[in-house]
Amino acid sequence: MTGITLTAPGRLRGVIQVPGDKSISHRAVLFNAIATGSAHIANFLPGADCLSTVACVRGLGVTVEQLGERELVVHGAGLGGFREPADVLDCGNSGTTLRLLAGLLAGQPFFTVLTGDASLRSRPQRRIVVPLRAMGAQIDGRAEGDRAPLAIRGGALRGGHYELPIASAQVKSALLLAALSADSPITLTGRIDSRDHTERMLAAMGLDITVAAEQITLRPPTAATAPAALSLRVPGDPSSAAFWWVAAAIHPDAELVTPGVCLNPTRTGALDVLRAMGAAIEVVNERLEGSEPVGDVVVRSSTLRGTTIAGALIPRLIDEIPILAVAAACADGETVIRDAHELRAKETDRIATVAAGLSAMGALVEPTADGMVITGRPGQLHGTTLDSYHDHRLAMAWAIAALVARGETTILEPAAAAVSYPGFWQALAAVQETV
Ligand SMILES: O=C(O)C1=C[C@@H](OP(=O)(O)O)[C@@H](O)[C@H](O)C1
Numbered sequence: 001m002t003g004i005t006l007t008a009p010g011r012l013r014g015v016i017q018v019p020g021d022k023s024i025s026h027r028a029v030l031f032n033a034i035a036t037g038s039a040h041i042a043n044f045l046p047g048a049d050c051l052s053t054v055a056c057v058r059g060l061g062v063t064v065e066q067l068g069e070r071e072l073v074v075h076g077a078g079l080g081g082f083r084e085p086a087d088v089l090d091c092g093n094s095g096t097t098l099r100l101l102a103g104l105l106a107g108q109p110f111f112t113v114l115t116g117d118a119s120l121r122s123r124p125q126r127r128i129v130v131p132l133r134a135m136g137a138q139i140d141g142r143a144e145g146d147r148a149p150l151a152i153r154g155g156a157l158r159g160g161h162y163e164l165p166i167a168s169a170q171v172k173s174a175l176l177l178a179a180l181s182a183d184s185p186i187t188l189t190g191r192i193d194s195r196d197h198t199e200r201m202l203a204a205m206g207l208d209i210t211v212a213a214e215q216i217t218l219r220p221p222t223a224a225t226a227p228a229a230l231s232l233r234v235p236g237d238p239s240s241a242a243f244w245w246v247a248a249a250i251h252p253d254a255e256l257v258t259p260g261v262c263l264n265p266t267r268t269g270a271l272d273v274l275r276a277m278g279a280a281i282e283v284v285n286e287r288l289e290g291s292e293p294v295g296d297v298v299v300r301s302s303t304l305r306g307t308t309i310a311g312a313l314i315p316r317l318i319d320e321i322p323i324l325a326v327a328a329a330c331a332d333g334e335t336v337i338r339d340a341h342e343l344r345a346k347e348t349d350r351i352a353t354v355a356a357g358l359s360a361m362g363a364l365v366e367p368t369a370d371g372m373v374i375t376g377r378p379g380q381l382h383g384t385t386l387d388s389y390h391d392h393r394l395a396m397a398w399a400i401a402a403l404v405a406r407g408e409t410t411i412l413e414p415a416a417a418a419v420s421y422p423g424f425w426q427a428l429a430a431v432q433e434t435v
């Protein structure tokens with residue numbers, strides 16, 4: 001077991017170029033793999049999750065050239081150009097890789113097995129298996145199809161109408177990708193309000209996709225609407241930047257800048273919550289990069305107050321809840337998080353693990369069925385030994401909490417951070433100053 005020990009620094013200052021967005025990096029590789037032509041991807045996230053996606057598409061016969069650590073060229077195989085892999089496809093720790101690939105492979109005329117690490121194999125898959133079967137897919141897995149490994153014998157699919165019961169971009173994307181090889185259009189209604197990178201990217205690649213407030217319709221590609229290779233620069237990941245936003249807001253002597261962060265409105269819930277808590281945030285240099293809005297975010301030391309995080313906000317900040325819980329523990333008054341049952345289906349049960357970790361640091365946290373209630377008090381956290389349980393977002397949330405804790409904090413299995421944020425520990429060292 002490895003660990004890293006941190007103490008609170010006197011000052012935090014710096015400009016942090018956060019790595020490329022994880023959701024967009026996955027999609028840039030997967031969608032270009034089925035496109036016609038070659039795409040250049042700049043600022044690709046070389047995190048373990050996105051590297052799993054690259055390895056899987058290579059296993060399907062696609063050539064991905066690595067020009068540099070963050071620069072790739074994907075030579076598209078075209079729709080129907082994948083070949084049956086010689087071995088199981090290992091999605092590692094990445095739910096996005098497994099669920100999007102399951103959708104893509106459900107309509108391919110060959111056999112595939114998708115698996116992953118112990119965490120991924122413990123996560124629910126019926127959410128994709130049930131609707132993909134309704135489209136005609138032959139797909140099975142452990143626990144009556146609810147757990148990976150998933151075995152897929154691809155074949156003919158039909159479109160139709162599916163009402164999404166949970167706001168999950170992975171489910172939404174799996175169904176849209178399956179529909180690319182269906183014989184009729186697919187219409188999605190219900191909880192379509194999750195991150196919309198799939199819709200934006202498929203539209204930019206020329207597919208016939210209509211997105212309205214209440215429904216999304218994708219028509220099967222024709223010669224004129226087959227996906228065309230799309231070169232892009234991946235914007236900075238707001239889910240990674242959120243660690244620095246909270247660090248600056250809770251530390252008494254801080255100013256941190258995160259330039260070039262994706263400000264897609266389906267991803268900016270953490271900024272909205274931090275503003276509602278009273279954080280000193282400035283967003284400057286807002287612009288459009290490809291299909292995504294981006295901007296530079298500046299956060300300074302703030303006096304935070306408790307807030308409510310619930311309802312439509314939840315899908316807009318689902319991965320940021322561990323770090324927002326740290327902010328809540330350092331705010332004045334009560335923060336209520338509800339409607340976030342999905343946290344129980346992540347790399348760890350993030351309701352249980354966040355509540356346990358923050359409580360061990362002296363915070364007052366009551367876990368509930370679908371969230372938690374945190375009674376915040378500035379200065380209440382103290383150092384202790386915390387496990388990341390190999391969950392990247394926990395490792396980083398504990399590191400930021402350590403920046404304001406009394407005494408030493410030791411984080412076990414810190415390397416987990418590289419699942420979404422390679423270079424996190426170096427960036428953390430670089431922004432700390434002694435006074
Ligand atoms: O589609 C995506 O890229 C993601 C969707 C979210 O998962 P759900 O679809 O399960 O909400 C998120 O937690 C994950 O980190 C990335």
Ligand SMILES: C=C(OP(=O)(O)O)C(=O)O
Nearest residue numbers: 093094095096319346347
């Ligand atoms: C839940 C996450 O990712 P995934 O579902 O892709 O494993 C995450 O990055 O916090």
